[in-house]
Amino acid sequence: MDTFAIGDQDFLLNDEPFRVLSGAIHYFRVHPDLWADRIHKARLMGLNTIETYVPWNEHAPVPGSFHTDDGLDLGRFLDLVAAEGMRAIVRPGPYICAEWDNGGLPAWLFSDPTVGVRSSEPGYLAAVSSYLEAVLAVVVPRQITHGGPVILLQIENEYGAFGKDKEYLQHLVDLSKRSGVDVPLFTCDQPFGTMIEDGSLPELHKTGTFGSRAEERLAFLRERQPTGPLMCAEFWNGWFDNWGTHHHTTGAAASAAELDALLTAGASVNIYMFHGGTNFGFTNGANDKGIYEPTITSYDYDAPLSEDGHPTAKYFAFRDVIAKHFPVPEEVPSERVPLPTSVVTVSESVHLLSAAVAASQVPGPIPPVEVTGRYRGFSLYQTSLETGGILSFSEVRDRAQFFLDGFPLGTLSRELGERTIAVPAGGRLQILLEDQGRVNYGQRIGESKGLMGPALLNGVEVLDWEIGSVDLDSLAAFREAATGLPVGGTTAGVAGPSVSFATFEADGPGDRFLRLDGWTKGNAFINGFNLGRYWSRGPQRTLYVPGPLIREGANELAILELHGSATREASFAVGPDLGPDEK
Incomplete structure (x- = not known):
């Protein structure tokens, strides 16, 4: 039986020092028929491990479900990692950030306002336990101790940037061990302030997340953890994009120099991202630090392997750095060939508003879109108005197009802070509401979507709305x-x-x-x-x-x-x- 452990200075694979050279690939952002190709190209760059998050909301779109078919077949993904002769790191959250819708937390979880977020609140812990037990049923049989590829499992994710509920972290640890996890457990946090201490427990191995000043960050980590292997669990070699901004890139030479500094210092590394993939459908997240900024569809991330799976200048620069420290395969992947236009x-x-949208009458104040039982995409609010005037809401989450008897009146945008619109007298008001992506970082995780009430027409509340989701x-x-x-x-x-x-x-x-x-x-x-x-x-x-x-x-x-x-x-x-x- 193979073993993997935390030594005084190194990771130990079968009691021998082992340097983790990992690259992040999110299986849920890549078409499953392309998983093997992306994993193979990671090995050709010189990596020996693949890391992935697990998105709770994708596997469990409604309460009581846990889907593992098609592009959500985590077991098959891990088996392909093993078939390539590589190791695996699994990061199941339950919160993953990842610029992913709601940071991976299912929106249905927060339809009960008493449920806590990333805390030891009982309702939240009950839901988390059910989720993690389902994930670990897939992961535990694929641990290295069972002949599989998994060598490390993460507890939570950069929790020190959010809270310091030790009871919550202990619950995750205890549940993991009860479920059969016997590979090392670790946490990752940014090497700033008290985040590393707040986001971990004494028994957990601590790692850092950063993209620059590697020697300084590693020294900070070593001060807080005198023994054990140093590791950058997220080496940020690129960045994500928001709508309305430029495409973020990081120079290949500068990123390669930082990677070289990490490896020269004897640290292990997980390159975030090795291959970014795509936010297909409505899966993108968003940031809100005073201004709402939804993430774009591409998650290319300026990664070594491009969104469509081809090596970049950064890929070859990283490969050269790794080759200075470790053997790399002779084979190199082919570069992109231009496609025919x-x-x-x-x-x-077909006009969208004329297509059938199953709507229900909701008595009382205007509701959030979660009442429809669907948690992404487009929703349609409808009501009849006898008088016109100024219609206002406390907040629009996230973008609303207004129509009166089919005639467009205008658009309100959360990003621009818009909350009021003029509506003419009389007619059928229809409001097409787009959820542009749930916030994935910070204190606004778990918030509702839709038109936030009260809905006031000339200062008088409009009640009894019809609402339905657009099924795509x-x-x-x-x-x-x-x-x-x-x-x-x-x-x-x-x-x-x-x-x-x-x-x-x-x-x-x-x-x-x-x-x-x-x-x-x-x-x-x-x-x-x-x-x-x-x-x-x-x-x-x-x-x-x-x-x-x-x-x-x-x-x-x-x-x-x-x-x-x-x-x-x-x-x-x-x-x-x-x-x-x-x-």
């Missing part, structure tokens, strides 16, 4: 209701909000990059798969289409456009365009 023209469309899990109802677009050229455009359809031919599976120049804002789908959000404000200009989504013969492109387009065309580009870099 093509144009697709939508030919049918299947596009069948939209496809069935779609009709041919009126006669006009390709520049005639498409009115929004609507769902439009096009068909294109392909020789078989293969990556694509969808470009939507002339379209404004919405989501795009290939053969029913939600690629994620697009927005003309950028920075990203293309959406990554994983090759396995494309089939031989006819394929379908669907575009949910919220405002309107200046064209009926979309195109497949030669490569990714994630926007201008910071200068």
